[in-house]
Amino acid sequence: METIAVYWESVIKTYGFQEACDLVLVNCDIREIGHLGEVLIDSQIESLKFALIQDIGSKMIFRCVVEQKAEAQVLEFFKDLEQTGIINGVNRQASVGLITFHGPHFGDRYGIAGAVYDALDGKINLIGAGFSGSVITLVMASREITDAKKLLSEAFEIPEYV
Amino acid sequence: MSDKKFILVVDDDPDLVESVAMKLESEQYRVEKAYDGVEALEKIKAEKPALLVLDVMMPRKNGYELCDELKKDPQYKDIIVVLLTAVADSVTSTSYTHMDGKTTLADDFIPKPIDLDKLLEIIKDNMEA
Amino acid sequence: MVENDKLRIGGIKYSGGIVQANLNYTASETDPGRLLFRLFTVQKINASMITHNTKGDEIYLSCCVSNNDRQKIEYPIEGYDTLKNRIWFREELGLLSIFPHKSRIHVLGYTLKAFSNVEIPVYAMATSISAITFVTRYQFMEKAVEALKSYFILPDHHTPFKPEFHVKQIQP
Numbered sequence: 525m526e527t528i529a530v531y532w533e534s535v536i537k538t539y540g541f542q543e544a545c546d547l548v549l550v551n552c553d554i555r556e557i558g559h560l561g562e563v564l565i566d567s568q569i570e571s572l573k574f575a576l577i578q579d580i581g582s583k584m585i586f587r588c589v590v591e592q593k594a595e596a597q598v599l600e601f602f603k604d605l606e607q608t609g610i611i612n613g614v615n616r617q618a619s620v621g622l623i624t625f626h627g628p629h630f631g632d633r634y635g636i637a638g639a640v641y642d643a644l645d646g647k648i649n650l651i652g653a654g655f656s657g658s659v660i661t662l663v664m665a666s667r668e669i670t671d672a673k674k675l676l677s678e679a680f681e682i683p684e685y686v
Numbered sequence: 687m688s689d690k691k692f693i694l695v696v697d698d699d700p701d702l703v704e705s706v707a708m709k710l711e712s713e714q715y716r717v718e719k720a721y722d723g724v725e726a727l728e729k730i731k732a733e734k735p736a737l738l739v740l741d742v743m744m745p746r747k748n749g750y751e752l753c754d755e756l757k758k759d760p761q762y763k764d765i766i767v768v769l770l771t772a773v774a775d776s777v778t779s780t781s782y783t784h785m786d787g788k789t790t791l792a793d794d795f796i797p798k799p800i801d802l803d804k805l806l807e808i809i810k811d812n813m814e815a
Numbered sequence: 816m817v818e819n820d821k822l823r824i825g826g827i828k829y830s831g832g833i834v835q836a837n838l839n840y841t842a843s844e845t846d847p848g849r850l851l852f853r854l855f856t857v858q859k860i861n862a863s864m865i866t867h868n869t870k871g872d873e874i875y876l877s878c879c880v881s882n883n884d885r886q887k888i889e890y891p892i893e894g895y896d897t898l899k900n901r902i903w904f905r906e907e908l909g910l911l912s913i914f915p916h917k918s919r920i921h922v923l924g925y926t927l928k929a930f931s932n933v934e935i936p937v938y939a940m941a942t943s944i945s946a947i948t949f950v951t952r953y954q955f956m957e958k959a960v961e962a963l964k965s966y967f968i969l970p971d972h973h974t975p976f977k978p979e980f981h982v983k984q985i986q987p
Contacts (some may be wrong), residue, residue: 561928575941725973
């Protein structure tokens with residue numbers, strides 16, 4: 525595969541930050557991923573803001589972040605699913621927030637993740653994160669969103685609206 | 687056919703395409719998406735857009751090549767072309783074709799990354815001009 | 816599934832060969848994850864996909880890097896007690912993305928079902944603004960694309976599945 529261009533910027537530029545607050549995080553462990561796929565097809569879950577799966581060796585974690593209005597529906601869905609044995613350990617966390625941002629060629633460049641973790645500097649309790657494609661999604665308590673955004677703004681540049 | 691003005695957004699970054707498309711749709715434009723120059727050209731032939739938001743570095747046919755083709759075709763030369771350019775230097779020892787901004791006939795150039803509200807303003811200005 | 820019932824998507828992309836580096840630690844430790852990412856920066860390693868999960872006091876980090884970059888991680892981490900002997904690798908993997916999902920959870924459902932039908936494993940998944948990206952076995956990339964065609968319709972002139980070029984970061 526050819527390299528067709530080379531890229532360098534001294535400050536990491538982004539398209540800007542998007543944030544969402546007062547969301548709900550639903551967690552569970554997946555026992556049968558194929559069956560999970562089948563039931564998700566038939567679910568009427570809308571307002572999916574973010575989802576993660578991670579096989580940590582001993583188990584497979586599934587997490588999804590939805591809007592508050594969908595909380596009851598989603599929880600009922602997952603609780604019913606737990607009865608079937610396809611998943612277990614369902615729990616939810618309310619008042620969760622997301623910060624999402626992306627930039628040109630984020631998926632091709634080094635140093636982006638390091639800049640995020642250095643910026644947050646252990647000051648934000650990161651519940652989850654996904655760095656996928658050119659997009660970074662950070663999950664945290666809603667009350668930490670403002671502080672997190674301030675910390676990230678010091679490390680990443682937002683384009684000017686001139 | 688809808689009264690909404692039709693815009694085609696073309697970029698090999700699906701996340702940027704989606705961000706731009708959502709922004710435009712929220713402003714009542716009708717939007718289609720393509721992820722490289724070849725796909726874009728086929729969509730243009732299927733329905734001519736009023737305006738094209740066009741990335742430069744893409745597989746199969748890059749933005750400069752597509753813009754050039756459109757501007758030299760009487761049927762498509764009136765499509766407004768807004769090029770999105772990333773700050774990258776070309777690698778000379780490659781079979782990939784490079785043209786530079788000076789040789790292209792685009793109507794406007796925007797360096798990435800850009801604030802989406804600013805992009806919207808540029809699109810509106812170009813549509814009204 | 817009949818053609819008319821299939822979901823329309825914009826495209827599918829898959830990566831070159833990668834390895835997944837996994838690190839588990841507790842929140843009370845002085846952030847081995849941050850140390851790992853600093854190492855990546857110093858070694859100029861791009862992590863093409865990262866998933867981070869915190870459950871209680873436990874943090875689970877997985878990072879996908881190019882096959883070529885594995886040695887650039889393995890040797891330097893020997894010098895750090897907080898990382899030495901703690902990172903475990905999954906090998907011969909690849910990333911597959913399907914887009915746009917438009918917040919439709921059933922896109923995730925159909926993809927998981929398609930993979931399960933042909934026994935394609937999933938080691939990680941994350942959504943972005945447009946795409947759902949999976950970490951799976953590299954040898955199954957083409958098989959995965961064929962499996963997805965059972966449930967999804969691609970545009971006639973869709974963009975290629977495999978990347979034709981990349982943009983590389985340099986330091987002047």
